[in-house]
Amino acid sequence: MKNCALFGLSIVLSAIGGIANATSYTLPENSNDSVITQFHDDVPLTRVEQNETLPDVARRFLLGQTEIVRLNPDVDRWQVKKGEIVRLSNRRILPDTPREGITLNIAEYRMYYYPPTQKGAAPQVMSYAHGIGRQDWKTPLGKTSIVQKVKDPAWHPPESIRREHAANGDPLPAVVAPGPHNPLGAYMLHLAVPGGYLIHGTDIDKIYGIGMQITHGCVRMYPEDIEALYNSVPLGTPVYMVKQPIKVGWLDNTLYIEAHPDLEGEETTLEQKFELALKLIQKANDKARDGVYAKSQSGAEAAQNLPEFDRKALNQALTTLDGNPVAIYQRLPEPTLPATGHGSQGGYYHGV
Numbered sequence: 001m002k003n004c005a006l007f008g009l010s011i012v013l014s015a016i017g018g019i020a021n022a023t024s025y026t027l028p029e030n031s032n033d034s035v036i037t038q039f040h041d042d043v044p045l046t047r048v049e050q051n052e053t054l055p056d057v058a059r060r061f062l063l064g065q066t067e068i069v070r071l072n073p074d075v076d077r078w079q080v081k082k083g084e085i086v087r088l089s090n091r092r093i094l095p096d097t098p099r100e101g102i103t104l105n106i107a108e109y110r111m112y113y114y115p116p117t118q119k120g121a122a123p124q125v126m127s128y129a130h131g132i133g134r135q136d137w138k139t140p141l142g143k144t145s146i147v148q149k150v151k152d153p154a155w156h157p158p159e160s161i162r163r164e165h166a167a168n169g170d171p172l173p174a175v176v177a178p179g180p181h182n183p184l185g186a187y188m189l190h191l192a193v194p195g196g197y198l199i200h201g202t203d204i205d206k207i208y209g210i211g212m213q214i215t216h217g218c219v220r221m222y223p224e225d226i227e228a229l230y231n232s233v234p235l236g237t238p239v240y241m242v243k244q245p246i247k248v249g250w251l252d253n254t255l256y257i258e259a260h261p262d263l264e265g266e267e268t269t270l271e272q273k274f275e276l277a278l279k280l281i282q283k284a285n286d287k288a289r290d291g292v293y294a295k296s297q298s299g300a301e302a303a304q305n306l307p308e309f310d311r312k313a314l315n316q317a318l319t320t321l322d323g324n325p326v327a328i329y330q331r332l333p334e335p336t337l338p339a340t341g342h343g344s345q346g347g348y349y350h351g352v
Helices: 054-060 065-071 159-167 223-230 270-290 299-304 311-320
Strands: 003-007 011-014 024-026 035-037 043-047 085-087 091-093 101-105 110-114 124-133 142-151 187-191 198-200 213-215 219-221 238-242 246-251 254-259 326-330
Touching (some): 024 035, 035 246, 124 223, 246 270, 254 270, 254 311, 311 326
Parallel strands (some): 198 219
Antiparallel strands (some): 003 011, 024 124, 035 091, 043 085, 101 110, 110 124, 124 219, 142 238, 187 198, 254 326
16 A cells, blocks of 8 residues: 555555555464554545545445445545545454454454465455345354355356346346356355355446345455455365454453444344443453453443443444444553463354
8 A cells, every 4th residue: 555645643645546465464463362453554544536436435445335434424425525535444353253264244244364374474364345145135144164166157046036136127037147247256155054155256236235235145245355265265164154243352452342333124222232342341351361261241240350441432432333443441561471381272153
């Protein structure tokens, strides 16, 4: 990425040009930390050079449409004027799953792929925006794996989808050949999930739907993202499909919380969000203290083990729901202990 100007004290205006390694993050050195940072400037922004839309900006920076709209509530989605400043994503909290294979967190319309670490290189994670199933075609949850890879797939729309399109005056053929108007795009990964769920690309007609809840249950990605993933993952790669709208994680002795809105058809009260956040804060605090995950507790029990966090910042995060990690607590650095020769315990996976 090219930095074209300094705006204020620590805000970088990102150039409109392409971004190298836009979805590649180096994992924190401390294995108990789970906050990753793309740009090491406080708030990355871009100044648009022509009249366009927020989906245009999202497409250029490989962000999802819902994501960029939430980050820019005061910007008109369909009329971004030349010279206007648009905020981009920066930090993310890793989902609470094993750091292997692929994790799809449908609550944030985002995927995380942990490639094998190369000798002499720092561990990496790749993150990609994706679309998910709408309310009546929900994307399933659970652990699965990749069982088939297909380049230039033909699409055989199920009868239920053909009926839906016919009812809307848009009849589909029995087979859609590979090409620019094939909804599967140029690459497809088949998951070991009953019902034929896929991770695939998109056609040119639906490319601005990435990062939205609009598919028939499958996971849809930008063309260059699915191509990179297709060429990286082998058959048998584990895939964790979770729904974690609230995430909590550490980075350099600072605790962050990240909160996303409910999906269509779901409604969680602020009180329910706050109770879940307390449990996650307690769990993160216990892990930092003991090096292991503690058992889940009720909200009342969790409150007894909570650090003195910034409740105003927490309430703001749970109200704004813009997906931006917010710092809520800073602890004193732990003293360095001599190595014991024992590795830390692995994480766990609970599917939601």
